[in-house]
Amino acid sequence: MSLVELGRYARNEAHMVVGMLGGHGIGATLFDGEASIAEGSWFLIPVRVMVDDDDLAEARALLPE
Template identity: 45%
Template sequence: MALVELSRFPSGVEAAIIHGRLQADGIESVCFDTGMNIAESVGIMIPVRLMVDEDDLEAALAIIRDAEAQ
């Protein structure tokens, strides 16, 4: 299992929303750097990275595209 970056978010809240959506569709993900983003929702610090298994990357991207289209 190799983790790859799915997306970056300016806040942990945004990353958590997508994380939950992926989890609901059976795709495991993990957020990196949530503790480093100390200016929560300001986005001026280190962005929160949402990581998925490389085998799930295409499916995760499709889920995000579908969510954005709604």
Template identity: 60%
Template sequence: MALVELGRFNRNEAHILIGRLDSEGVVAIPFDGEASIGDGSYLFIAVRVLVDEDDLATAKAIVESAA
């Protein structure tokens, strides 16, 4: 399993997207969401959403269909 970046999203969008991907059977993992929680700027740092490289095309199609 090799993880690849699907995209960078604000904190709320990232978690909504992860839920949507999960409902479609695509495992997604958030990264960097807690990067600056200590100094209070965590809402300004984009969350990277990572998926298995084998699921990338499916995940991109799900993102595009939601736009």
């Protein structure tokens, strides 16, 4: 299992993407979300949504263009 970046999103949007993927049985995790809060710049720093490389194509297909 190797994690790859699905995309970078605003903090709230990243949480919605992870929830939607989870509802379709795709595990996802957030990178950088807590760091941006600690630095006080959570509106400026995008949060990375990471998925297993085997799930990347399916996850991309679920996202709107």
